Amino acid sequence: MGASHVDGWLSELGLVPLERAERAGATSWDLLLDGRRRRDVRVTLILEPSIALVAWVHYAPALNDGFRKSYRQFLRWNDELPFAKFALSADERPVLTAELPIDTADSNALGVTLARLLAICDLLLDDSAHWLWPGGRRPPDPGAERRNSGLFERYAAQLGELGEPPAAG
Numbered sequence: 584m585g586a587s588h589v590d591g592w593l594s595e596l597g598l599v600p601l602e603r604a605e606r607a608g609a610t611s612w613d614l615l616l617d618g619r620r621r622r623d624v625r626v627t628l629i630l631e632p633s634i635a636l637v638a639w640v641h642y643a644p645a646l647n648d649g650f651r652k653s654y655r656q657f658l659r660w661n662d663e664l665p666f667a668k669f670a671l672s673a674d675e676r677p678v679l680t681a682e683l684p685i686d687t688a689d690s691n692a693l694g695v696t697l698a699r700l701l702a703i704c705d706l707l708l709d710d711s712a713h714w715l716w717p718g719g720r721r722p723p724d725p726g727a728e729r730r731n732s733g734l735f736e737r738y739a740a741q742l743g744e745l746g747e748p749p750a751a752g
Contacts, residue, residue, distance in 0.1 A: 584632050584685050586610035592690035596697070598731060608632070617729040618701040621708050626697065636688045640679035640700050642669070643714035653677070653714075660707065666696075667703055677714060679703060695741045698734040702745035 586605065593600060593612065600612040612628040625641040646653050657669035657677070667681045681696045704711075713719040739747075 584630075584688065586630060586632075588688075589628065589630055589636065589693070592693050595690045596694050596731075597733060598697075614697075616697065616701055616731050616734075618705040618708075619729070619732075619735060620705040621701075622724070622729070624701060624704050626700065628693075632685065635685055636683040636693065638681045638683070638693075638696050638700055640704065642677040642679045642704070643711060645675045646671070646677065646714065656710070664703055666699060694734055695738045697731075698738040699742055699745060701731075701734065702742055706745065 586603075589610070589612065590603075593614075598614055598616070600614055602613040604611050608631070610630045614626045614628065616624045616626055618624060627639045627641070629637045629639060631637075654671075657671075661668050667679055670678050670680065672678050679700060681700055683692050683696055708715075708721070712721055716722065735742075
């Protein structure tokens with residue numbers, strides 16, 4: 584398992600990284616993806632070839648609400664949503680993560696993981712608005728075509744109820 588495998592999987596999925604970096608044996612790729620409802624979701628993939636491929640969603644800006652209420656919300660979501668976990672980064676930004684063990688990582692597993700993370704961002708968009716935008720007011724959707732919309736169609740069957748298009752809003 585190496586970085587060239589992930590490069591190939593991203594190409595196969597039609598995803599073009601914004602940036603790719605290598606450091607101390609690990610490789611990272613920065614992606615900008617769109618959910619069905621939430622746009623511009625920044626995802627960093629981190630490959631440590633002997634351990635795992637981690638997908639790290641930069642879920643929201645740094646929190647400033649005293650953390651207790653947000654932390655309880657993250658714990659509830661962690662309990663309700665399998666295959667992905669919320670946490671706070673060192674700089675107090677909410678992150679959403681999923682890990683692919685090296686022995687099961689391939690383009691299909693990566694595609695399902697990215698589609699699942701985007702579907703979770705869509706599902707929780709209304710509950711997260713107060714973190715994402717000033718005053719919790721969601722900006723109007725520009726109506727342009729979504730990046731990577733094919734991920735949802737390709738992996739809907741593996742996403743269960745997360746694969747269903749969300750209600751408008």
